[in-house]
Amino acid sequence: MKKIILPLLVVFSTWSLFGQTDFSVDHLVNEKGTGKDFALFKNGSAANILVDPKDDKTIILVTGLFSDDVHRVTGIRPEVKSEPGSVSKNCVIAGSIEGSRFIKELVKKHKIDVSKVKGQWESCLIQVVDKPFKGIDRALVVAGSDRRGTSYGLLEISKQIGVSPWYYFADVPVKKHDELMIKSGSHIMKSPSVQYRGIFINDEMWGIRPWAEKTLAPQEGKGLGPTTYRKIFELLLRLKANFLWPAMHLNTKPFNFYPNNKLVADSFAIVMGSSHIEPMLRNNMRHAEWDAEYPGESFNYVTNRDHICKYWEKRVEENGKYENIYTLGKRGQDDEPGKEITVPVLEQVISDQREILRKWANKDVTKVPQVLILYTEVLNLYNQGLKVPEDVTICWPDDNFGNIRQLPNAEEQQRSGGSGIYYHFQWLNGATTAYPWLYTTSLGLTWMEMKKAYDHNARKLWIVNVGDIKPYEIGIEFFMRMAWDMSKFKKNNPRKFLIDWASRDFGPEYALRIADVMEKHYDLAYARRPEQMMMFRRGVKSWEWFSIDNYNDEAQKRIDAYDTLIKQVDKIYHSLPDKYKDA
Structure with missing residues (x-):
């Protein structure tokens, strides 16, 4: 009889597991949960974290970040353990499906169903499981399809318990809690809408470079070294980004000047690239890598092909x-x-270049991620008939001001390499057109252009020029949320995003007023960005964008609108609790 009953129990339990409803990961946390929910922190005790030390190094690193986050929120730091017999009866089990022996065992025992996650790009299952291993009563399982999927799952929980992605770069205070409960059930984090999502740190001499040089890491000199990039890479993971073009402005030490930069990038699972003037991960600015390695030689491919190829080959050999x-x-x-x-x-x-990649990266060059950025004159060459290998991603640019210049036609949309977008939140090129100091690109414009790009199947890669990162925090997060899940952005509703963002980082009681201020700020800037008030015509400078004679003194009305806006900002600022004022 036992021989019949036991298999039936296994079958029924498996039916129950595989027939359960999956939920999204949008609402994981209950401050005061039910008996079915998982106690991440309760009665002064935090659940231990179980991780396989042989799992990917990124997962080990992010497990530490997650432990730090729980400590920030509760004052108690969860211990990270490597064996089931040493953990608390209530614990978190985190790992990748292919790399964690604990996750593999849970799958084998039919404790979790990873069929909707396994083999997917950056996906994750978050599930409360009873009796996962001997001695453990209950576990919160975070099982990722890969190292970034696991990391995003853990950091999504961090965000929902009260740690903003901007806790460091924008000084957003952490929300304290006496109890943290994670909802029971199976929660699926689906793969992103856009495969590669990243930022370009550019024209960094105004803010992040001097800050790194004089404040954060003076020992690393006039550049962004591993200390600075460690903070940037953490931010990217918290925003569910995975891609970076590093700082490369004149007199900034190149990314690869610091041998540990590429190691730190890999430890955070950040995919590295380089801008439209830096093919093959090479910084070619004056006094940078080309001038240092081939001083006095021409950077001309027709006359100096051999040395330029050797120059590129050396980098691929080092970083491949x-x-x-x-x-x-x-x-x-x-x-x-x-x-x-x-x-x-x-x-x-x-x-x-593809021969170099075939030699040092992969003999099957079609499996090596490659991109051609159609910036300025390169777009013209493409439209003149430039032939691009089918597997190479074509990255379409905007006009430096947030308006995409060209998108793929029906035939181009079917290319195996796909399409990407290079977008701008700032640009530095002359006194009349530069806008590097304020974030003035309206969310409505960004939505319209990126939604249009997505609808034209530009879904392989999105990268945005963000200058020094600050003051583009709102735009960066909006851009990354669209890239992560376009299904939430079918309609243009920037006000909802602003209210949600302000509620999370400042509190719902301030959200509507903050959204009002930001909307007015974008409206005024859409007419003319504050940095672009100078005209330059026929060698003569003037400031006549807004008339003092026509339209009932158009210029004065604009001044009055900004004066009203400043007063509203000041009123909000003085009403905020002190802990929010730095943010």
């Missing part, structure tokens, strides 16, 4: 074992056209 997206093509040494570059020359450049 890490996750990279290789920028192909060639422009000038600085942010300028390559004078020798024509359609035939550029096709030869791309062919040579």
Whole structure:
């Protein structure tokens, strides 16, 4: 009889497990839960965290960040353990499906069903499980399809318990709790809408470079070293981003000047790339890598092809074992056209670069992520008939002001390499058109352009130029949320985003007023960005964008609108509790 009953119990329990309803991960946390929920923190005690030490290093690192976050919120730091026999009866079990022996065992015992997650890109299952192992009464299981999927799952919980992604870069205070309960059930974090989602740190001489040099890491000199990038990479993971073009402005030490930068990037599972003037992960700015390694030589592919190929090959040899997206093509040494570059020359450049990748990255070059960025003159060359290998991602640019210049046609949308977008929240190029100091690109414009791009199947890669990161926090998060889950952005509703963001980081009692201020700020800036008030016509400077003679003194009305806005900001600021004022 026992031989019949036991198999039936296994079958019934399996039916129950595989027939259960899956929920999204949008609402995981209950401050005061029910008996069915998981106690992450209760009665002064925090659940231990169980992780396989042989799992990916990124998961080990992010488990530590998660422990730090629980400590920030509760004052108690959960212990991270490596064996089931040493953990508390209530514990978190975190790991990747392929890399964690604990997750594999739970799957084998039919404690969790990972069929909707396994093999997916950056996906995750979050589930409360009873009696996962001997001696453990209950566990919160975070099982990722890969190292980033697991990390995003843990950091999503961090965000929902009260740690804003901007707790460091924007000084958003952590919300304290006496009790943290995670809802029971099976919660699925689906794969992202856009595969690669990242930022470009650019024109960094105003803020982040001097801050790093003089405050955060003076020992690392005039550049962004591993101390600074460690903070940036953490921010990217918290925003569910996975991709970076590093700082490369004139006189900034190149990313690879610091040998540990690429190691830190890999430890955070950040995919590295390089901008449209830095093919093959090489910084070509004056006094940077080309000038240092080939002093006095021309950066001209027609006349100096051998040395330029060796220059590129050396970098791929050094960095090829890490996750990279290789920028192909060639422009000038600085942010300028390559004078020798024509359609035939550029096709030869791309062919040579792919041979280098075939040698050092993968013999099957179609499996190496590559991108051609159609910035400025390169877009013109493409439209003249430039042939791009099918597996190479084509990255379509905006006009530097948030309006996408061109999108793929029906045939281009079917390319195996897919399409990407290079977008701008700031630009530095001349006194009349630069806008590097204020975030003035309206969320409505960003939504319209990126939704249009997504609808044209530009879903492989989104990257946005964010200057120094500050003051573009709102735009960065809006951009990354769209890239992560476009299903939540079918309609243009920037006000809802602003209210949700302000509620999370400042409190719901201030959210409506903050949203009102930001909407008015974007409206005024849409007419003319504050940094672009100068005109330059025929060698003469003037400031006549807004008339003092017409439209009932248009200029004065604009001044009055900004004066009213400043007063509203001041009123909100003085009403905030002190802990929020730095944010």
